[in-house]
Amino acid sequence: MKRSKHPFLQDLKENRIKWLMLLPAAIVVILMCYIPMGGIVLAFKEYNYHDGIFGSPWVGFKNFEYFFQSGKAWSVTRNTILYNLAFLCVNTVLQITCAILLSELAGKWFKRITQSVMFFPYFISWVVVGAFIYNMFNFEFGAVNTFLRSLGLEPVDIYSNEAVWPFILIGVSAFKNVGYGTVMYLASIMNIDGQLYEAADLDGANMWQKIRHITLPGIRPTVVILFLLAIGTIMKGDFQMFWQVTGNNPMVLEVTDVIDTYVTRSLLQLQEFGMTSAAGLYQSTFSFLLVLLANKLVKKVEPDYALF
Template sequence: MHRTNSLLTELKKNKMLFLMLIPAVLYFIIFSYLPMGGIIVAFKYFEFDKGIFGSPWVGFKNFAFFFQSGQAWLLTKNTILYNLAFIAAGMAVQVGVAILFSELKGRHIKKMMQSSLLLPYFISWVVVGSFVFGIFNYEFGSLNTLLKGWGMSPVDVYGNPSIWFFIIVGFYLWKLVGYGSIVYLAAIMGINPELYESADLDGANIFQKIRHITLPLLKTTIIIMILLQVGGILRGNFDMFYQLVGNNSLLFNQTDVIDTFVFRALNQQGLDLGMPAAVGLYQSAVGFIIIVSLNALIKKINPDYALF
């Protein structure tokens, strides 16, 4: 009784504020919470004409199929391995670039370099996909043009799955090096300059200063950034994988991640949607557990950076 009363008084008092929230509340109910309810599809044999409620229940059959087919292990492994590579290599390159930018002196040349580093962030993965095709395609790609010019034999990149791990990680680094280094550069700029001045008086050289001042003070930022990314370790960069690899099934063992698998299963018309829904639920649920535990961990390290 008491609760409803206080809600009513609040409604009366702040009628306008509630009205202003309506678009956002409706939006998230329709496009986020309604689909959350839709995860019951994962436990059904979904048929389009029968709809979500008319389709027959199948219990955990969709999950069983996914795990027994061996797909679950391959997709989970690929997704996690790629994300670990993105996190580790991305961090190393971005921190390195940020340190170089913070220590080098030439203002104009630095600005020019920073502009070209940030440029890839602004283009779509579709365009990156076209770049990759222009460089690696067999007949007239730039790579094979170069190799032939040196008298070497051309490489069939699109028929060679093992190269793709490096291409994908490489282009991930390429696209995000400028964007990612901005965060670290901002953190370095926040370091008290007196620390460097007193190190200068003690006769420390630049490498010692980086090792004993910059890196230790960046540690918290680095750890937090890594933990935040680990929180999304089961989420795939769908845009990137789909545009770079597409539907080239020759490469799937090395390049298929959960998101691309679910998408293809959805896109193959006429198939049961229960199975991809089950895979999506598996990804969401495990991801949720990972994020919540990581958040508890971050709270222990530094409560200021906790997500919630």
């Protein structure tokens, strides 16, 4: 610590413009994130208004117990991680594919329209998506069963069928995020040095070769960073999505329950801030350890791509 103090101060002086440029963002982060972060202690407290956050009595790890008590902790943690991994893989592949297709396409209008249209789902709230899903799959009047009946086939009861829900959720996630993610990769492709493509053209490379040897390696830093960022949220389930799309359906909970929905159901009647904090802290700590690990691996292979 002592040794590094000096170079730090020196750097502060030498690179003061750089430090000043960091300042506005840092101030916002300190105010909005670091100061309230002290509230993490709530996870170990039984909060009351009179004593406030720091004066309320300590309760040790008691606020964490409910989470592990009913034996569901493992299954919801597993579901959360698996879903996030599946979303990550499927969405990444789909988004990169779309980005490459769009970047190579020549037709200006076609490109504009498809790209804009792919952004539409982002604006449809999960509540509405949930209502659509219900309208499509409900047993009596759903579109799917109405269609099956008109063909003289047996109707199916999707809502009691565990096997299909992971696919529905993955599909819905891909649908909602395709426009959003595509833009991100598109921007990354735009960043690739145009001369590389020119050189390849001169060498007589075909489309596939250019994609394989220039485009894909070119967007690698973006892929890696998005992957690392995704690891950081791997323990967090998109609450609205899981709650609304499945309709909080108890029949398929085994395969659709994630940490956030489980905690919500547990604390629905109990307004206990400490217990909410405890679940959050569990998610954060776990993700943090994973990120440290992943970041270390990346740093070993490709130091430039690491997050920190």
